[in-house]
Amino acid sequence: SAVISQKPSRDICQRGTSLTIQCQVDSQVTMMFWYRQQPGQSLTLIATANQGSEATYESGFVIDKFPISRPNLTFSTLTVSNMSPEDSSIYLCSASSGTEAFFGQGTRLTVV
Amino acid sequence: GIQVEQSPPDLILQEGANSTLRCNFSDSVNNLQWFHQNPWGQLINLFYIPSGTKQNGRLSATTVATERYSLLYISSSQTTDSGVYFCAVAGFYGGSQGNLIFGKGTKLSVKP
Numbered sequence: 726s727a728v729i730s731q732k733p734s735r736d737i738c739q740r741g742t743s744l745t746i747q748c749q750v751d752s753q754v755t756m757m758f759w760y761r762q763q764p765g766q767s768l769t770l771i772a773t774a775n776q777g778s779e780a781t782y783e784s785g786f787v788i789d790k791f792p793i794s795r796p797n798l799t800f801s802t803l804t805v806s807n808m809s810p811e812d813s814s815i816y817l818c819s820a821s822s823g824t825e826a827f828f829g830q831g832t833r834l835t836v837v
Numbered sequence: 838g839i840q841v842e843q844s845p846p847d848l849i850l851q852e853g854a855n856s857t858l859r860c861n862f863s864d865s866v867n868n869l870q871w872f873h874q875n876p877w878g879q880l881i882n883l884f885y886i887p888s889g890t891k892q893n894g895r896l897s898a899t900t901v902a903t904e905r906y907s908l909l910y911i912s913s914s915q916t917t918d919s920g921v922y923f924c925a926v927a928g929f930y931g932g933s934q935g936n937l938i939f940g941k942g943t944k945l946s947v948k949p
Contacts, residue, residue, distance in 0.1 A: 726882075756935045762878070767923065768939045815878045821935050825885040826870065826925075831878045 727752055731818050731829030738808055738836050745804045746832045748818030753798040755822045759791070762815040762831075771816075774801040808836045839864045839928045843940035850914050850947050858909040858943045860924030868927035869900050870937065871909050875920050883909070883922075914947045921945070 728751040738744050748757065757774040772780040772793055780793035795801040805812055813836045818829040840863040850856055862869070871883040884891050884898040886907065891898050895914075900907040911918055921944050925937035 758936050767941045768925075768937075770936050770938075773936060817880065819937070823935060824868065825882065826868070826927075826935070826937055827882060828872075828880040831880070833878060 841940035
């Protein structure tokens, strides 16, 4: 199994600002993903973080709004840019090596 | 893409009761996982079960891949079992191999 550390665990941000969320895995993994969970909803995939290349975004998510980096096999960041109250959600990092997927504890973001 | 349906959406139990949660999916999958999301938003891995049956204490799960459904059994429920239970699957095809598609969840409340 993989242990995933995600930080910050929560934050309250002003609209128009940006927040970068970090995700550290305790072992090398093949795949890393970022998900969003809006209040009272299920999880939706934002993008697949590709090591050394641009992330692959799902429909409805764009790089300018959610830039993602993955400089190596154990670390990734997600930035939520130019935030609005509609971005208030839980953001979760996930890692997998092709079988079972594991999740970080999530970042609870509130935009005011 | 694959559709994932969970039932029931809400479930209220008295402590000590047993329950069965169901997950139907619309296509063949190479990954199926059950998660418990606690009140703080953290996703806890319960089972990685693309097929077959597994048991872990009071919890067990069965996936019948040929009929495209999975069941999660909770026996002798406790108040700490409260939360949202998610079923998530990954298909064999698609641009983002390995990423999970989540159902809408079953919200379980166990009353003392």
